[in-house]
Amino acid sequence: MESSMAEHHHPWTGSLYVDGRFRPPAAGGSLPVHDKSSGELLGVAGDAGPEDVDAAVASSVAAQQAWAALPYSERAAVLRRAAAALEAADGLRELIMRETGSIAGKADYEIASAAGELFEAAALASRPVGEVLRTGHPGRFSVAERVPVGLVAAITPWNFPLVLGMRVIAPALALGNALLLKPSPETPLSGGLALCELFEQAGVPAGVFQVLPGGEAVGRRLVEHPDVAMVHFTGSTTVGREIAGTAGSLLKKTSLELGGNNALLVLDDADVDQAAMIGAWSSFHYQGQTCISAGRHIVDRAVADAYLDNLTARAAAVTVGDPLRDGTGLGPIINDVQLARARRLLDDAVAGGARILTGGTNEGRFFRPTVVVDVDPAAALWTEEIFAPIAPVAVVDGTEQAVALANDTGYGLVSSVVGSDVHRATEVARRLNCGMVHVNDATPQDEPLAPFGGIGQSGLGGRAGGDSNLEEFTERRWRTVTGDPVHYPY
Template sequence: MAEQPSWSHAIHVDGGFRPPAAGGTIPVHDKFSGELLGAAGRAEAADVDAAAASALTAQRAWAALPYTERAEVLRRAAAALRDRAGLSELIMRETGGIAGKADYEIAAATGELTEAAALASRPVGEVLRTGHPGRFSVCERVPVGLVAAITPWNFPLVLAMRVIAPALALGNAVLLKPSPETPLSGGLVLGEVFAAAGAPPGVLQVLPGGEDVGRRLVEHPDVAMVHFTGSTAVGREIARTAGALLKKTSLELGGNNALVILDDADVTQAGMIGAWSSFHYQGQTCISAGRHIVDRAVADAYLSDLTARAAAVTVGDPLREGAGLGPIINDTQLARARRLLDEAVAGGAKVLTGGTNEGRYFRPTVVVDVPPDSELWTEEIFAPIAPVAVVDGDEQAVAVANATDYGLVSSVVGTDVHRATEVARRLDCAMVHVNDATPQDEPLAPFGGIGRSGLGGRSGGDANLEEFTERRWRTVAGGPAHYPY
């Protein structure tokens, strides 16, 4: 793949690409072959300060524009993203995902832009009743100001756009720090797209970098809001820092998600849902199923179906082999997956299929008899591993599903939809699906978690109004006021 010259050694500030102040770079490698794709600029704290100063001025002018002009920029960005040559292959190579995953990202990110364009015209205030004759009283929504978006590597394009599009639509400016694993498709591409769409310089700044950049964004006095998507451990640190500074914070964190299979489930349908929920994109999503909770009446049949599906998946480079799964993102993630599985097996768990890897290519794995106190059962996995527990009846299924501090998403599978829905209502999580996989996302749906899975609001649809604006009470007196002094 030809390197995009404007990206080389660059960050994106003031509407264009330029070298970072210290001149450092982040090498970007093909996750399949290991070959060098290019290099992004490595921003540092000084670059954050310069970008924030520029963004502060740009945001005020951007917010003052008629909503029609902001909406038009977003529509042009959607067209530029949709038509950008080579983007799907770039996402594949940079993330290690298959073509379907890359195409989903482009479609979902485009959807975020078109929905945000409509969001720009939504009413942003209400007239309030007042007990003061002659007073006009309103509650209006105003932009937060500068939004720092710190985004992950697993779905870099869409998870960045989920913040950028609505934040810009509502009059904010965004300082984006993409993951160092994916600074191109998750960062510099977006700078290019919005520049092509005619976004004013400074409303979107892209600052690839390490922990120092993230820390400076959180601490910067001009940053009014921090939106972080990533691990619970990092989210806690951001919450501590932002809380001390009294900053608005939205944290979309990890999950230990339950897939509940009831005794009347169609086993073939349940197996397909289970396989997709745990193996899709190597299990590297916060909404993957990390716990399969299966009624004993269908457990043998379910395990047989799920195991067969796992064994049939081709793992390799989809650009060369048409594979269904690619590599784990990096050696750190691979080592963690191996450790979680090996420790569970040492504690008595049994691997029914998979459990092996060639380099970072990890076979889809089904494992039973997992100790309930093992990290494979209690923590987010981020690998294509499906731990299965057998339960007796709906009551035990609900109890096991709720035995976690996470609260992101769950799914319930059963033929009796009313019964399955009633079970779903009892699950302690922010999102729940009946007769469908745990990985679900739509631009209009409120996405986020509770407990260890999130802190703050929700992204998507009307929730974005709450997320990226602040309420302001404004009154206008109809005549002179009278006070005792």
Template structure:
């Protein structure tokens, strides 16, 4: 993967092409997260690049929105085809995010699905005729594009979490400026630009501006960016909400989670432990929809803990390119330090580690821990590491109360053989998404994805929810001849 082989080397993607950043920009080293090998050097945008890109996007968006829906849909289908046949995208995701092949394959397939569904979104009805009390008046509520959407994405699922916003926003006639995480400037940004270039997308409707906090801040503050969509931590989301709110700017925030997995007393323990292991350890636990709290009925707790610990101990941790590897590295040293700190604090407060808790470099063993104090940060905060804290409760009522004792409201799961009972427990949970007899990490292009409380602000992504997310309602009336008024 020599640097000179990449169109994105030392470049940003603006006006339909790759070019070096303007004065004030710079570069970003692109690292293999398992080996720390430098894969190449991407461009890093400066403030001047943001301002120039905004100006060209505003012009391009008007022409893009005026196109027939079939032409917008055709562009998205060509991008989907380019992704399906893109050489090296799987390897790029694996290297840049430290994920195993299965996770990379999921990202690609899911991103293709997002593009395909968005292409169909372009032809959805965008208005409705309203009743009116005025004779001779035609009254309609119509949906119009928001305009220019600034998208700030995280490093954990950079391709699909970007495409989940990019594709529907474009389908509905908006333009998009994307700022990917500095950890994943290529798989989360510049390589997506290559797809749009290959698909012959009109210049300016989609642009990629890798960079640091100052680039994200400028996107949020720029008066011509009509909407900000941010996926990331609650701490940063709160800052964005504060700034965007003062500007009265439309904002959608998909933030963190402290998600509960409830195991009822009639659960099949082997199945429950399998669901629990996947919920907490999948992609090193580095997803907002990972299970950060396992809440287990006392009557089955011993068996569940034993099974979950056995599954954790059997997972191979190492280089994702080696056969049989189940987990790769933690994304960076800062995240590793935070995870260890959360675990050490919990142990100092009386928690017991049943398995794991160790690391070699950034390769962190999947960990099962019990007796965590309910006030410990390991229990109350998002973990973002392969750690499964388990609490034991007496009955479903206590389980529901403990699950709801959080500021977050993203996702929960309930496991039990009596589906009716498990569903009734699920209905009592205060979160935006809930799954019965399945893992917490779930996402589909047609499903309304999002959170409440500290897990999100704004609408939902997915299916018809995207119509609300990326359009504004406009009331329009037409009267056959001018209406006369007293003055």
């Protein structure tokens, strides 16, 4: 195992990153960060307050226009250097594993995907930013151009802190914006402070990228601040509603990537072994703690018994424990609050008649992968986002029932359909009300060029990735130029 970033004193200790330097919070607050498996202290971040937000915003506003005025090739070069530095960062892999409680494969994915976001954003910087419009006025030149939003505030979650932060940071910077990042208090190191030196070495000017670890007061001030032009939030639907309400009253641009109660449909002609592998990965990977995990398995009766047997066997075979140990498949639930919620959802479902086929137990925050059937469709385990390694399974008769049950939710993030007849499975997929759908693959999918996002309670309809980032992180401006004299009545 590579040397741990947490074994040494770092410039970020007790600090925020404001105006190109690490400094303590104005009020002197601190934010301890612990290994999610052992409880060992990993480090201490600064705990920002509203005063720090104001200072950082002022620095960003002062720096943003000069950054936007740089030739696109210079911004692109900065992002490419940042990607190379990220790929070579010593100790980042172990830091992610320890700070998030994830296995090595998940940490490797985060680093590779975050670097991919930077490389793709570097290409985004050279995309055309305008179009010439036809005009009915002789002598007038009319163009629609894209201009940076200005200052973007990103409030990011703890589950994939590096890649979900970079999904916003990279395109926002590429397109000439400044970025203020508030990572989750659970993961302020891999989610923010560990990036600051990398960006500084890559050539990001002071004030263009800043990190403010902290709690609710910091997030609220960022949303309310009049000089923050746009707020991006990834997290729960409950908090997203609050942000949308505040930002809406201020007529402020928002991008909300919220929760999901995602369905995996297994059709009557599915290859059961393949379907169960897809189902196990969809519900159990990273302890089920992603917005794109499958929270509802909807299985045709013709293959239900075989599917349940196979899924149960796969769940029972997973090793749960310290992610730093070889062979571990799942680490711990992120904290005691999430653990208590998972236990409540499962226990309430069982009290209502559900049956656990495997799992359902935990030792501390280490929760066994769980398969449960006969869940009341009104139970919270079926209707709410779970965020734990629990796979509720419902048996249906035919595709009509499957589609109706899958669409019976206010969420609309992602679904998957598994079936041997690809044409038929694709037709079923087209009927599902969600922002993303996958045929014969797991619900957790993410690519830098793909439009990622949901509908309904899963988001406001904005998308991250590829050309969608042009819509997210720029505003369209109409500009005309008239060379000949104009004449008006007065």
